[in-house]
Amino acid sequence: MNDRISPEPPATLAELMRRGNVFAEQCPSREVLKHVTSRWGVLLLVALRDGTQRFSDLRRKVGGISEKMLAQTLQWLEADGFVARIAHPVVPPHVEYSLTPLGEELAQKVEALADWIEFKLPEIMAARVRRESGG
């Protein structure tokens, strides 16, 4: 019925990108995905499900994170509208971080993923051992 080869991709790329399509290289959803699935992004989102916390609290909770990466990752998540930052203008700085409603939705999905991995870890490691021992 139709031409097999059309001069333009179907439904316009721009439209796909506006809707969100992770398979399209230029889609901004790739950027968001990058922040969310970044090394520390996942951990922070899960950590923040425990409620409002301060910078140093998060630093202590998330093992191995540096101050630099904590600050940077929080800024990404804030820019994407997932975390809210409230700075109290007091003398030793006091800043509180929490999830926005949007962030809470997201964090649930992320935690589901992280929990699944933790739960299945023995099974995963077992599969790895089978492979290494040449089974």
Added chain:
Amino acid sequence: MNDRISPEPPATLAELMRRGNVFAEQCPSREVLKHVTSRWGVLLLVALRDGTQRFSDLRRKVGGISEKMLAQTLQWLEADGFVARIAHPVVPPHVEYSLTPLGEELAQKVEALADWIEFKLPEIMAARVRRESGG
């Protein structure tokens, strides 16, 4: 009742790591999480939900991936027991990749996350604009 400072961490770190605890820096779940949430890992897991596919099929489906990264990421996912690789020893190489049952479970969680981001993208971008325009 107890000492505030105990010479050993509670319940032993090793035990926490065997069970899986992403917040512990040395836990192997961090490694698995890294593979799964890597730039291309997410995309490949979602792409493989469409069923068994060949190397080149995946390359074409996932926009922007290089052959090197495709091969490497597939190897990670295979080592973790999420994808199965079947090589037919024929003359132009023919290799098929598919999700294992474990991988299918995982891919569902990952797809839920990716879908949510795609679906909420307009909302996310809107939040970003508000911020940039000094709201």
Added chain:
DNA sequence: TTGGGTACTTACCTTTTCGTGCGTACTTAC
């Protein structure tokens, strides 16, 4: 008065990631 805690920023340097291009061994199509 020295040291530690708060919430960062900046500069510097190392590590990791990733893309590009080339090679392979062979077949099919042109």
Added chain:
DNA sequence: GTAAGTACGCACGAAAAGGTAAGTACCCAA
């Protein structure tokens, strides 16, 4: 004969990520 496709491996270099250390401005405890 030449080009293209298949499924990679390898080597090189650029780019990005990320750790470390120091600085800030001020307070509190020892």
